[in-house]
Amino acid sequence: MASGQEHPVVRVMNLSKSFEDKSVLRDVSLEILPAETMVIMGGSGCGKSTLLRHMIGSLYPDSGHVELLGQNINDLAEEQLNELRLKFGILFQSGALFNSMTVGENVALPLREHTDLDEQTIQIMVKIKLEQVGLRESIDVMPAELSGGMKKRAGLARAIALDPEIMFYDEPSAGLDPVTTAEIDQLITDLAKKLGVTTVVVTHEMASAFRIADRMAILDQGHLVKVAPKAEFEALRSSAATGDQAMDTIRQFLRGESQGPLTARRSSTGYEDDILSVV
Amino acid sequence: MNEQKRQASVLQLIGRKFLNGLSSFGGTVILLGSTIRWSWRALWQRRKRKGHSALATQIVRFGVRSLGIVCLVQAFLGIILALQMAPALSPWGQQDKIANIIGVAGFRMLGPIFTAVVLSGFAGASIAAELGSMVVAEEIEALEAHALNPIRFLVVPRVVATFAMLLALTVIADLMISLGGYLTSLVVLGPRVSAMYWQRMQDQLRLRDFVSGLVMAGVFGLLISLIACHQGLRVRGGAEGVGRATTNTVVYSIVGIIAAACVFTAIFYVFGF
Numbered sequence A: 001m002a003s004g005q006e007h008p009v010v011r012v013m014n015l016s017k018s019f020e021d022k023s024v025l026r027d028v029s030l031e032i033l034p035a036e037t038m039v040i041m042g043g044s045g046c047g048k049s050t051l052l053r054h055m056i057g058s059l060y061p062d063s064g065h066v067e068l069l070g071q072n073i074n075d076l077a078e079e080q081l082n083e084l085r086l087k088f089g090i091l092f093q094s095g096a097l098f099n100s101m102t103v104g105e106n107v108a109l110p111l112r113e114h115t116d117l118d119e120q121t122i123q124i125m126v127k128i129k130l131e132q133v134g135l136r137e138s139i140d141v142m143p144a145e146l147s148g149g150m151k152k153r154a155g156l157a158r159a160i161a162l163d164p165e166i167m168f169y170d171e172p173s174a175g176l177d178p179v180t181t182a183e184i185d186q187l188i189t190d191l192a193k194k195l196g197v198t199t200v201v202v203t204h205e206m207a208s209a210f211r212i213a214d215r216m217a218i219l220d221q222g223h224l225v226k227v228a229p230k231a232e233f234e235a236l237r238s239s240a241a242t243g244d245q246a247m248d249t250i251r252q253f254l255r256g257e258s259q260g261p262l263t264a265r266r267s268s269t270g271y272e273d274d275i276l277s278v279v
Numbered sequence B: 001m002n003e004q005k006r007q008a009s010v011l012q013l014i015g016r017k018f019l020n021g022l023s024s025f026g027g028t029v030i031l032l033g034s035t036i037r038w039s040w041r042a043l044w045q046r047r048k049r050k051g052h053s054a055l056a057t058q059i060v061r062f063g064v065r066s067l068g069i070v071c072l073v074q075a076f077l078g079i080i081l082a083l084q085m086a087p088a089l090s091p092w093g094q095q096d097k098i099a100n101i102i103g104v105a106g107f108r109m110l111g112p113i114f115t116a117v118v119l120s121g122f123a124g125a126s127i128a129a130e131l132g133s134m135v136v137a138e139e140i141e142a143l144e145a146h147a148l149n150p151i152r153f154l155v156v157p158r159v160v161a162t163f164a165m166l167l168a169l170t171v172i173a174d175l176m177i178s179l180g181g182y183l184t185s186l187v188v189l190g191p192r193v194s195a196m197y198w199q200r201m202q203d204q205l206r207l208r209d210f211v212s213g214l215v216m217a218g219v220f221g222l223l224i225s226l227i228a229c230h231q232g233l234r235v236r237g238g239a240e241g242v243g244r245a246t247t248n249t250v251v252y253s254i255v256g257i258i259a260a261a262c263v264f265t266a267i268f269y270v271f272g273f
């Protein structure tokens, strides 16, 4: 797949971002190729969602830029960006359904606003999309009455309503039961492999990540520490510790162990001073 | 040392409050600009089925809910005015002039101002809370990601609805305040006053009294809805932020309403309107 000549669909160039004084992303560069599934992993609060928000143009970088389908989205006027937005879908971490509309209306909204389809066709499309995520019975339910997992699936149905070329997923399976997780993973893979949708997934569910990824990237303290094909991460996960700090950190993360450089880093700084300063 | 520090932090606080107020003001003005632009575009757009139903929903929601309170408040105002003015006028045997006073004060000022104050509690606070929770729930971001502009989609219908509602409610308010005054004169002040009431009011009131009140009401409507939308959309940091936005909306709206009333009254006075 990585033929080297294909133009990347998503290209993040030297992206940096701080909120107030807190630096969240530092010089992040990443390329995602057509029809590829890229999984971005990292600990809680390491900036995964922030990176995703830059990719969809909802946050503006302090430096660096993002290209989608060959266009620098940070240079585009609102109208051009909106045209580009019709070509990608995003599943937000919380589902982000419009709470004042039913599930069906949520899915219908992009179709109503951006296509000339008549109401009957729209209703059929809505049912097809909801069936794909297993929510057809919930078409007339308000989002507030859905469980967290159902919200996410409804959000997914809305995201794919316009048959996007690129899909972004922010933790599609966090908080779901194993079977639903597997179903969502299957759906993501189907969209990617059968329809050739370029896919970016942010997750920290290891099993799910290894199931869907072509390549993986690990984000740690605002840096991308490793971007490689899945096989390399599989090998790293099953190999023994080498003493190489960076690799051991990634290994600890992949295995989900409580002992290792990741946790050592967290607890090593100034604990005694901190305690004593209270007295 | 400590004293100095305290002074510095008080200054800082004042400075921060001032900058905050300034940025709210600036942000609201900018929002006014984009709202006008998007309303203009919506006027000339052919596909607008969605916009219409959104607008109708908004109008019904704010209008119906605040109607009762507006009537009540205005009737009370009419009663208060009548009872307060009557003793002041009676030494000159001019008690029947309360109708003139209620007419001018009600149509030009109390009608629009108090209706706007009621609506800033009903519509303003609920708009701010609603948009604020939408920000917190990532709904605004989702709208943008679906290439739907939140100003066109959320702000325009709310501003238009509040504007229209305030005009309609002000007409009703004018009626209610006059009625309140009339009932008071009927029950308390005696037949000499009540018999002349409507005649006196007719003599006094000109079309411009009514129109200037409506102009103010329109301005208040824009003010309340824009402040509410701006405060709602700039919410950061969860439920606490939403609470702050609603409080700010009501406070800023009331200050804005009174200030705008003062400015417009001065303008009307200068131009003899």
Ligand SMILES: Nc1ncnc2c1ncn2[C@@H]1O[C@H](COP(=O)(O)OP(=O)(O)OP(=O)(O)O)[C@@H](O)[C@H]1O
Binding pocket: A019, A020, A024, A042, A043, A044, A045, A046, A047, A048, A049, A050, A051, A093
């Ligand atoms: N709008 C914002 N303003 C200020 N700080 C922010 C903002 N958005 C994110 N942050 C901070 O940036 C950091 C990264 O946040 P982000 O949501 O990207 O993390 P994440 O990797 O997605 O975490 P999680 O796995 O828990 O979803 C956090 O420390 C967060 O506090």
Ligand SMILES: [Mg+2]
Binding pocket: A048, A049, A050, A093, A170
């Ligand atoms: Mg996140």
